[in-house]
Amino acid sequence: MSDDQRLDCVEDTVVPQNEEVRGGANSDDLQAHLSSLVSEHIDNLSHNLNSFTEGVKNTVYDDDELEFQVGFVRSHINHSLSSLAQEITTAVHNANTGHQDAHIEFAEQVEQMKRNNSKFLLAISRMNDIRGTKDNVDENILENSAQLASKSAKAGVELGAKQVCDDTEYWKQSAQEFEESLKLQSEIMQQQKAQLAKNEKDIHLFTARYQAMVEELAAAKGNIQVICRIKPGGADEDLITFTNPDEGHRFLPWSNLRATYQNDSNRTESRDFEFQRAFGNGESNETIFNEVKDFAHSAALGNACTIMAYGATGTGKSHTFLSENGLVNSYIDLLFNLAAEERGKYEYEFYLSAIEIYLNKVFDLLLTPVNRQKVEVKLGAESNLKLDSQQQAIEIIKHTIERRESASTKQNETSSRSHFVLSLRIVRKMVGETPTSGVMNFLDTCGSERAGRNLSSGTPSPQEALIFEQGRDINESLLDLGKSIRSVATGVSPRGRGYL
């Protein structure tokens, strides 16, 4: 077989068509595909022929062998050409089929587009219809709105007018109701005013009655009341015993007391005493206060009350009056509480003065400077300090007690050496009324003592001499006080020194 024959064969099988390869591929693609198929086969064949030619050149074949080789080459070429023809046929077939598919698809698409077009046309015509309807509706709305507006305006005016009428009626009614309630209120006020006036009258009446009762009570108890307090466990307890000869009446107006003791001739003696009240058995300061607290009300109503502690040295006068829970602090507490209770009705003012009588001289303990130098005053010219609070009152009283003259004696470690007078003035005011001014005086005398009891044998020391002098002066002043009290009680001036 020659090269030309081979080429002819190849050329016969090539189908040079400008068709698409597969569904949708164009003729350029098909042509390119076919060319590549053909050149692939030609390359293959030419390679095999070259190998064959080389083999023939280099090998010495006999005829049979040569014929066999040529037959082999021929069958190879035939096989290659028929496979090429087969591939070309398939490619062209595929291309035709693809083209037909594409054509059918295109026709379907055209059909679909036509259908869409008619739908689109239908939609446009519907849209036009809707637009027309909307225009109509718009026109209707405009027309109705205009009508509605004109109707509303008319109705609004009518409604407004009605509202004004209603409001006027409502306000008229309210004004009437208000006037009626005003009338009622003013009637109630008048009634209340009358009640107030009556209450005020009642208060005056009540106050007057209360005052009268306080005075009656004081009168019933006696203008001067004598209360006895026996110090428990005193130094003389073994020498003197107190009994109540009238057990059944111990706490009734009269409280009798029998003192039994050894007289100077060593004989047992008894003396009976009469008191409004006698305390013993370690009764507390609070119990004593309960007995005498009514004086506070009397002083608040404008009376002058004096509570005086009198007794032998060391028997508990200062303890009863001036200790922390003593009478003075309890009175201060009661009076300040009374002022707080009556605030709004009455205004209270409290003034304090504190003096001591020491060796026959009067000293103002409120004027005492920090260096404790006492300031002597004439009786009645002592300072009066306005008290702002209960706490302040208690503090000041505590300081005045500290400034009071005291000394350690054989009977009492802290014996008061001066008479101490604390005055609490109570001013009570009520609007439209003359203020009342009462006073609570607390007098803590120094205790009487047996002359010479504080002296040791031999020459007395200056301190002993002073205590002796104080004791003498104390006894003298107590005697004078006794005379003065008796003079008040009997109305007869004492003879001799003429104190009253």
Ligand SMILES: Nc1ncnc2c1ncn2[C@@H]1O[C@H](COP(=O)(O)OP(=O)(O)OP(=O)(O)O)[C@@H](O)[C@H]1O
């Ligand atoms: N009822 C009592 N209960 C307990 N202790 C008391 C009582 N009475 C007095 N005392 C105590 O006895 C001592 C002397 O009392 P206080 O100083 O009060 O006596 P006094 O009568 O004031 O003496 P003086 O006249 O010498 O000043 C104090 O220590 C006091 O605390």
